[in-house]
Amino acid sequence: MAKSNILLTGATGYLGGSVLIRLLNHPDIASVNITALVRSPEKAEKLKPLGVNAVLGSHSDLALLEKLASESDVVIAMADADNIDAARAILKGLKKRFEVTGQSPIYIHTSGTGVLADNAAGDHAYDIIYDDTNADQIETLAPTQIHRNVDLELVNADKEGYVRTFIILPSTVYGIVTGKLVDLGIQHPYSLQVPAVIDASVRRGQGGMVGAGKNLWPNVHIDDIADLYVTLLNAIHTKNPAATHGREGYYFGENGEHSMYQIGAAVAQALVDIGKGKSAEPTSFTQDEINLYFGGSPFLGVNSRCKGNRSRAIGWNPVKTTADLLASIKPDLEASFHRKSVLAG
Ligand SMILES: NC(=O)c1ccc[n+]([C@@H]2O[C@H](COP(=O)([O-])OP(=O)(O)OC[C@H]3O[C@@H](n4cnc5c(N)ncnc54)[C@H](OP(=O)(O)O)[C@@H]3O)[C@@H](O)[C@H]2O)c1
Structure with a gap:
């Protein structure tokens, strides 16, 4: 059976590196190829001996991003929640992948719970608690909220049927990464x-x-939020019915x-x-x-x-x-x- 191809952006980052190390230690690592778009030549060289196909480039190289996505079954984007051009290039590539394979590829994007922001200026708490299982409630968010334009681009693409989109929204992530x-x-x-x-x-x-x-x-600890990405991948792979996508594909990371x-x-x-x-x-x-x-x-x-009820429904267990x-x-x-x-x- 052909190996499946996973493309990572932001793999050298705080979140991305924590996800990458979990993928490299995953029991099914032999069944996947991992490619990472990396800005620094030095970091790219250090990643290669770990088994990562590090490709030098950035979000400015939209043609490269589209090409890499067109060769991928799964894209996990962890570089920039707000780069709409990068998201569009990934979607264009994934559409090509669908046209060639007939299988709708998986796009896991990193957004953030900043999308829920009001304008309190520290003066009050508010009592609206967003629930990631409540798509109607999430759709009340204005398209002008931070991160929202990219999130909506993904959800609209999912509606077209050529891609399955999943949006992870980390909250305040904390903890110093070691390792x-x-x-x-x-x-x-x-x-x-x-x-x-x-x-x-x-x-x-x-x-x-x-x-x-x-x-x-x-808030959510870095180890817990990194586990959420892997829990989601496992849940998609095992066809867990709770791992829904598109408008039902928001996953809050909070504990x-x-x-x-x-x-x-x-x-x-x-x-x-x-x-x-x-x-x-x-x-x-x-x-x-x-x-x-x-x-x-x-x-x-x-x-x-917010409350990450969907995240927990797929088996995520933050500690x-x-x-x-x-x-x-x-x-x-x-x-x-x-x-x-x-x-x-
Ligand atoms: N940390 C949090 O608490 C938190 C919470 C919610 C959402 N988020 C969102 O998650 C994303 C990642 O956050 P993070 O904390 O992991 O940030 P980070 O440590 O700064 O990592 C960013 C990663 O993206 C890469 N990158 C940055 N700009 C790029 C570009 N133009 N082209 C290609 N790669 C680029 C960086 O590469 P280099 O190694 O070359 O710098 C690095 O690998 C951000 O969008 C952030 O807003 C973070």
């Missing part, structure tokens, strides 16, 4: 949102939050919820503990600080609330909780002194 791909200098070890708060807080010498920090976010005050307070305490913080009580970032540290983005002040998120802040803060954003001052 082979990090040791080899291939994988980024740090996440985005919590390290951004930590790095800004270290630079101002005080734990911070947007507004009063009353807004709520879901707990936190307020941004809790993050700011944990960072403030950790800074005090190491003698670099003014007070254990977090303070609001000023607009100037939001401009300086977060490019003016209001993102850390919004609400994003780490909000207590683990809060416990991860001190080690992440210690690590921040090696990060570029902190070293740059």
Whole structure:
């Protein structure tokens, strides 16, 4: 039987590397070929001995992306939730694959629960909880919400029948990645949102939050979210009827919820503990600080609330909780002194 071809984008990233290592350790690895689109020649060379067909290129090489997708049975996109041109190139390639094989290929895209954002500016929590099994509720999201244009492009393509689309929406992913791909200098070890708060807080010498920090976010540990990709692949492969696609193909990655005050307070305490913080009580970032540290983005002040019922229905069993998120802040803060954003001052 011919091996099936899996294409990865973002395989050297925080999320992507964690998924790649699980695929390389998967008991069925002998039955697949793994190709990865990689930007760095050095990382591409390091991936080849691990059995990864690393192809040098980026999202700017749309013809290459389309060609690679046209040779793939499965695409797992983990580089950029918002690059619509890249998503369209992948879809064009997958359509060609369908025309040649008669089988609708699988497209697993990484979005994010930021798509659920309101405009709270840290001043309040909201009580809408989005449920990934409720397609009607998800369709109430405006097409202008962040990530939504790409998500809709996939869902519309699925309706045409030539591709089966699955959208994984990680929430606040936390935890420092360790292991082979990090040791080899291939994988980024740090996440985005919590390290951004930590790095800004270290630079101002005080734990911070947007507004009063009353807004709520879901969270998920990096090991748990990486497991969700593999659980989904296994569920598709075994034809688990719960692994639905298209408009019924949203999978939230969450296992707990936190307020941004809790993050700011944990960072403030950790800074005090190491003698670099003014007070254990977090303070609001000023607009100037939001401009300086977060490019003016209001993102850390919004609400994003959801429940990953479909993710759990396919057998996903996340184990780490909000207590683990809060416990991860001190080690992440210690690590921040090696990060570029902190070293740059
Ligand atoms: N981390 C989270 O908490 C979280 C939560 C929700 C959603 N997400 C979304 O998930 C995606 C990945 O996040 P991450 O935390 O894994 O980020 P990351 O560590 O920065 O990884 C990004 C990956 O994409 C690659 N990449 C970036 N730009 C590219 C381009 N133009 N062409 C080709 N490859 C490119 C990077 O390659 P290099 O190695 O060359 O840099 C890296 O492999 C993002 O869209 C993010 O918004 C993340």
